[in-house]
Amino acid sequence: MRRRRLRIALLALPALVVSSVLMATPSAGADPGESTAAGRSQLEDEDGARLVRIELTGADMLDKVNDAGFDIEHGLKRVPNGIEGEAVATADEIADLKALGVKILGDDEGFEWPEEADGGIATTFGARSVEPLTHQDTVRVVRADWFTTKGQGFLYVEARTTEGQQASPIVGMQVENDSGKNTPFGFARTMSRFIDSGQYMFHRNLFKLDTRPRQIKVTSSTGGVTTGAVSDWLEDAPPPLNERPGYKDNFIEGYKHPQQLYARAKEIAKQYPDIAEIIYLPNKTNGYQRKAQATIGGTGQSAVVVSSAAWGHEGGNDITVEFVDRPGAGLPLGVEVTGKVIRVLLAKDAAGTLASTAAQVSTVLETQSQGLIDRAHPYRTNAGTGIVAATTSPVALTDFLDQKRAGAPEGEVPRGPATIPVLRIGKHRDGRNPGVLIQAQDHAREWVPATTSLESAERLVHNYKTDQETKKIVNDTDIFFILSNNPDGANYSFYNYASQRKNLTNHCPDADADPARRDSWGVDLNRNYRVGSGHDGYSGGSSSCTSGTYQGPEELSEPESKNIVWLVEKYTNIKFMMSVHSNGGQLFWQPGAYIADDEAFYWQSAGRILSQVKAYRETVVTPENVGGSSDVLYSSAGNVREDLYYTYGIYAFGWEVGGSVYNPATGDWQGGSFQPAWEGDPNLVSGHSETMEYANGIMEMFRIAAEWGKDKKDPTSDLVPGGGRFNRPVDVHFETSEPATIYYTTDGSRPTLQSPRYEATEFREPGQVFHVTETTTFHWFSVDAAGNVEKNYDPDKNHGNNYRTATITISK
Ligand SMILES: [Zn+2]
Numbered sequence: 056m057r058r059r060r061l062r063i064a065l066l067a068l069p070a071l072v073v074s075s076v077l078m079a080t081p082s083a084g085a086d087p088g089e090s091t092a093a094g095r096s097q098l099e100d101e102d103g104a105r106l107v108r109i110e111l112t113g114a115d116m117l118d119k120v121n122d123a124g125f126d127i128e129h130g131l132k133r134v135p136n137g138i139e140g141e142a143v144a145t146a147d148e149i150a151d152l153k154a155l156g157v158k159i160l161g162d163d164e165g166f167e168w169p170e171e172a173d174g175g176i177a178t179t180f181g182a183r184s185v186e187p188l189t190h191q192d193t194v195r196v197v198r199a200d201w202f203t204t205k206g207q208g209f210l211y212v213e214a215r216t217t218e219g220q221q222a223s224p225i226v227g228m229q230v231e232n233d234s235g236k237n238t239p240f241g242f243a244r245t246m247s248r249f250i251d252s253g254q255y256m257f258h259r260n261l262f263k264l265d266t267r268p269r270q271i272k273v274t275s276s277t278g279g280v281t282t283g284a285v286s287d288w289l290e291d292a293p294p295p296l297n298e299r300p301g302y303k304d305n306f307i308e309g310y311k312h313p314q315q316l317y318a319r320a321k322e323i324a325k326q327y328p329d330i331a332e333i334i335y336l337p338n339k340t341n342g343y344q345r346k347a348q349a350t351i352g353g354t355g356q357s358a359v360v361v362s363s364a365a366w367g368h369e370g371g372n373d374i375t376v377e378f379v380d381r382p383g384a385g386l387p388l389g390v391e392v393t394g395k396v397i398r399v400l401l402a403k404d405a406a407g408t409l410a411s412t413a414a415q416v417s418t419v420l421e422t423q424s425q426g427l428i429d430r431a432h433p434y435r436t437n438a439g440t441g442i443v444a445a446t447t448s449p450v451a452l453t454d455f456l457d458q459k460r461a462g463a464p465e466g467e468v469p470r471g472p473a474t475i476p477v478l479r480i481g482k483h484r485d486g487r488n489p490g491v492l493i494q495a496q497d498h499a500r501e502w503v504p505a506t507t508s509l510e511s512a513e514r515l516v517h518n519y520k521t522d523q524e525t526k527k528i529v530n531d532t533d534i535f536f537i538l539s540n541n542p543d544g545a546n547y548s549f550y551n552y553a554s555q556r557k558n559l560t561n562h563c564p565d566a567d568a569d570p571a572r573r574d575s576w577g578v579d580l581n582r583n584y585r586v587g588s589g590h591d592g593y594s595g596g597s598s599s600c601t602s603g604t605y606q607g608p609e610e611l612s613e614p615e616s617k618n619i620v621w622l623v624e625k626y627t628n629i630k631f632m633m634s635v636h637s638n639g640g641q642l643f644w645q646p647g648a649y650i651a652d653d654e655a656f657y658w659q660s661a662g663r664i665l666s667q668v669k670a671y672r673e674t675v676v677t678p679e680n681v682g683g684s685s686d687v688l689y690s691s692a693g694n695v696r697e698d699l700y701y702t703y704g705i706y707a708f709g710w711e712v713g714g715s716v717y718n719p720a721t722g723d724w725q726g727g728s729f730q731p732a733w734e735g736d737p738n739l740v741s742g743h744s745e746t747m748e749y750a751n752g753i754m755e756m757f758r759i760a761a762e763w764g765k766d767k768k769d770p771t772s773d774l775v776p777g778g779g780r781f782n783r784p785v786d787v788h789f790e791t792s793e794p795a796t797i798y799y800t801t802d803g804s805r806p807t808l809q810s811p812r813y814e815a816t817e818f819r820e821p822g823q824v825f826h827v828t829e830t831t832t833f834h835w836f837s838v839d840a841a842g843n844v845e846k847n848y849d850p851d852k853n854h855g856n857n858y859r860t861a862t863i864t865i866s867k
Contacts, residue, residue: 068518095856102216104554104574108165110158113252118594126603128554131639133256134166135247135542143554143603157618168247168261174274175229175243193217193279194228197257200288201264204675205719205738210285211678214246214262214273219255227276228258232268232285242273252532259679263352263722272350288678292666295751297514302522306360307506307746309733312464313473313542316505320478320538327516331480334534336537336615337471337621341560341780343543347452348436348570349370353377354414356441358434359413360569362427367454368470370395374427374452378411378416381446388415390423397424401445413439432565455573456551463550473542475618475634479514481533489764490533490629491757492705494619494695495812497580497634499544500729503713503745504635510750512536515757524758531761533628540615542581552728556613562608563600575601581634581694582606583616586701588693606693619695623703629723631752631760632710634695637745638727640714641680644707654683655794660759664708667755671748672737674716706840708756712749716740766841770795774833778861784828785863789813791837799835800851806834806858807850832862 108125111117117138120127131140139160144152148612149159174230184236197213211231218226225248231240246258258273272282277497287867297304311319324333347363363371373395381400389400399420402412413433420431433439456470481488493511495504515534518525528534539545543559552856557577561568567575582589582596589596589606596606611617613681622630643659666678696707713727718739727740735741771792776785797813798806814823825831837845844850846857 063209083293089637104143104148106141106143107149108139108160110134110137110139110143110150110160112156113250113254114138115252116156120152120157121595121602121604122597122599123151123155124597124599124602124605125152132166132365133249133251133259135249137251139334140164147309152425153599164396166247169244170242170262172242173264175231176245176274193277194273194281196271196273196276196281196283198678199283199285200678201267201285202288202290202675202677203675204717207717207719208264208267209604209675209724210260210262210264210268210271211288212246212271212273213679214259214281215257216275216277216279216282218275218277219248219257221277224276226777229274230260230321231272231274232264233270233334234266234268236269238269240270246273261677262630289662289666289669289675292670292794295524295667295670296518296524296754297751298746300522302525303347303517303701304510304514304750305747306517307510308548309741310502310730310742311506311509312468313505313539313545314469316509316538317476317542319509320476320536321514323478323480323512327480327519330482330519331478331516332484334477334479334535334622336475336618338617339474340541340543340614342366342472343456343468343469343546343558343559344368344472344562345454345456345573346430347374347454347794349376349450349452350377350569350571351446351450352443353441355434356437356439357413358437358441359416359420359429359439360430360432360434360565361420361450362430362451362568364429367452367456371561372451372453372457372707375449376420376428376446376452377449378443378446383407388419390419392425392427395427396449397427400450401443409445410440411441411443413437413441415439416443429822430565430568434569436566454812455570459550460553462553468546468550474539475540475542475615477622478512478536478538479534480512480529480536482530484533485734486533486626486628488531488533488628489631489760490535490626490758492535492537492542492619492629492632493635493753494537494632495635496539496545497615497695498636499548499557500539500553501635501637502545502548503637503731503742503749505539505747506742507537507712507749507753508536508635510746511753511757512753514750520788528754528757528761531764531849532757533626534757535622535626535629537619540619544577549832557605558613560607560613562601562605564611567601572601577605578607578613580613581636582613582618582692583611583613584693584695584698585610586693590693593692595694604691610693616695620698621707623699626693627703629703629705630700630763631706631756632696633710633756635749635753636709636711638713638729638731639711640674640727641678641709641711642676643680643682643709644700653706653794653796653840657708658682659794660706660708660756663759664752664755667751669750671751672744674744674748676714680714707777708751710752713740713745763841766839766843768793768839769843769845770837770839771845772797772835772837772859774835774859774861778833778863780864780866781827782866783828784865786824786826787833787863788824789835789837793839795837795839795845797835797837799833801831801833801856803832804834805853805856806836810835815849827863828865830862830864832860835859 118514127142140216193218200211212230228246229243231243246260249256268285274280324331347367350360352359364370376397378399385405386403388411389403402411417431420428452486493508495508519529531699537585544555548555552574561576587593590828696709697703700707715724715726718725731740732740798810800806848857
């Protein structure tokens with residue numbers, strides 16, 4: 056069932072929105088434009104892997120590419136003919152991508168929004184006569200949103216035509232805008248038609264405007280016309296906490312590796328024992344450690360891949376292996392072991408020629424090395440039929456962890472399994488307050504999420520005594536910070552391979568277990584959960600152990616994901632979670648948050664969180680990058696958010712910090728990256744600015760949780776228009792005073808939680824409309840996100856009638 060929804064969500068987008076409250080919530084958004092360039096140097100110099108921009112024909116191809124093991128997830132955006140994104144790929148992988156039909160984009164390629172008014176569809180479609188309207192509502196405005204950033208206004212418009220799928224001729228759409236009250240429409244622009252996997256999605260446009268329009272008019276080339284009001288997106292945010300007098304912030308002076316993060320977390324718990332403590336997660340990681348390895352004996356069929364039984368740092372790195380060519384003829388294959396020195400005495404035939412195959416040598420190494428070698432095998436998928444060559448000298452095995460990448464921090468990384476500390480902050484840590492889990496850096500190379508989370512923790516403890524708003528948060532919530540949930544992978548990213556995404560666990564069979572594959576091993580922790588997982592056949596996780604989205608050998612195979620489940624099962628007051636990632640400037644929740652009150656609550660929360668992000672330096676997370684996660688182009692089977700939402704009812708957000716920022720100097724959007732330079736032009740992409748602005752958003756999430764916990768107010772709702780006498784059929788819908796779910800009946804029965812739930816019909820649409828043709832009585836009640844029921848009605852009891860009632864009487 057969920058698979059279906061994932062797919063549909065990308066195509067038809069059934070996000071089910073209800074209530075006038077939600078309709079008033081700012082929606083829709085702008086495209087951050089191209090995001091080439093800048094700040095990626097660290098990702099381009101490793102093993103020939105580099106970041107490339109790609110274009111796919113749509114979600115179907117995205118699934119295929121993911122399944123084939125490619126690491127494509129961040130910075131995805133819709134373009135007219137499908138999806139553009141980024142991949143970290145080697146030259147070989149780029150060839151494979153091309154074979155899958157993926158287009159590799161050059162620096163100057165890719166979709167860009169047209170800037171200037173072009174006269175609209177007449178320009179594009181010629182002087183074709185406009186056909187008369189054949190049916191109503193041919194054209195529909197889905198969103199029309201105004202926002203400003205750094206002095207520049209933008210209008211984002213999304214509209215649909217019922218003729219959008221028509222291929223010949225393709226139906227064009229144009230948008231015009233007014234310039235305020237009582238001004239005429241004008242400035243006609245051609246809208247871009249978006250297609251995904253051959254399926255019409257919508258038309259869109261984003262453009263700069265200096266004056267906020269009040270209304271837009273959208274016209275299709277087949278004659279549909281409609282107008283729509285323009286809404287504000289993230290305008291007029293209240294001042295963020297860090298603009299309050301005396302409020303302290305800006306605590307982080309650079310990127311932090313896991314040891315630094317954990318040390319600071321423990322220090323905070325020591326310094327502020329009345330409001331902070333450390334909880335240790337029970338499952339140690341599999342460790343920053345690797346077996347010592349070498350590929351010896353030749354190439355291809357003659358190569359032998361050798362792995363030590365002991366971890367490199369526990370003796371594996373001391374092992375040497377030599378393939379010895381002894382004088383003589385007719386000699387058998389043998390192995391001599393002295394201490395950590397292994398000498399493989401190669402066989403010779405009667406003519407005195409070397410005669411041991413790679414397969415034979417592998418076998419004797421596994422069986423006769425006195426336990427030093429527990430894995431030896433031919434290279435990749437070879438059978439090992441080639442005769443191995445002698446080595447010129449002993450080959451030292453290595454775990455490669457001593458090989459530091461350029462720019463690695465000073466110091467040594469502790470080897471072996473790590474225990475992950477959770478920094479818990481709250482005045483009352485006894486379960487009485489709503490818990491909030493901030494989980495950063497599931498993905499190793501995402502460095503900004505860790506500093507953003509630590510900055511938020513610092514703001515809580517430093518301002519607790521002096522700032523009323525902070526005090527409220529700490530008094531009324533119970534916050535759990537996991538500053539890095541992937542310390543092994545993060546260390547590998549800091550010290551060895553900057554682009555590391557997964558943890559360090561090597562689950563690969565022999566074909567992918569040679570050391571040249573070491574940067575591709577590991578499990579994508581955010582694909583290792585149980586709900587809608589790749590193991591259940593859902594899209595977005597890979598079964599290939601070298602894939603960037605490898606889901607692991609089974610659900611919850613990894614200690615890091617087991618720990619999260621342990622935490623939320625032990626601390627059942629956790630009601631909110633934020634899975635913090637980078638980069639892309641997106642805020643989303645699990646696909647299928649289709650229970651109406653949840654969807655509305657998410658939207659309302661998102662608006663608050665992103666307004667606070669914007670308040671720092673006017674970074675706008677554009678509304679098209681906000682919503683249910685498939686809607687934001689993020690198909691991720693087995694992710695943590697879905698598990699926590701569906702299994703435990705936790706409001707689970709995901710966000711990609713560090714998105715595009717508008718550069719007023721150039722008039723362009725500058726794209727983000729995983730590890731942007733820490734300091735930089737405060738107006739442009741930098742680790743420091745991202746940390747500060749997204750910490751603002753996390754602080755707002757805490758306030759939302761605190762208010763949620765204090766929400767004792769019942770929602771109210773109305774049927775619009777209300778009950779009464781009508782002399783013709785009438786359309787009615789529900790409205791609520793706050794994000795809330797409505798349960799209703801029309802058969803005279805008492806409404807319960809099993810009654811039909813009022814839902815929206817389509818993505819980003821107003822709630823369902825009832826076309827009432829005969830006299831009908833509605834009974835209903837509403838429930839808000841905190842579980843308060845309208846008028847204190849108890850739907851579980853089988854008596855009591857303080858639900859709402861309205862009768863629509865149709866007199867004929
Ligand atoms: Zn991520």
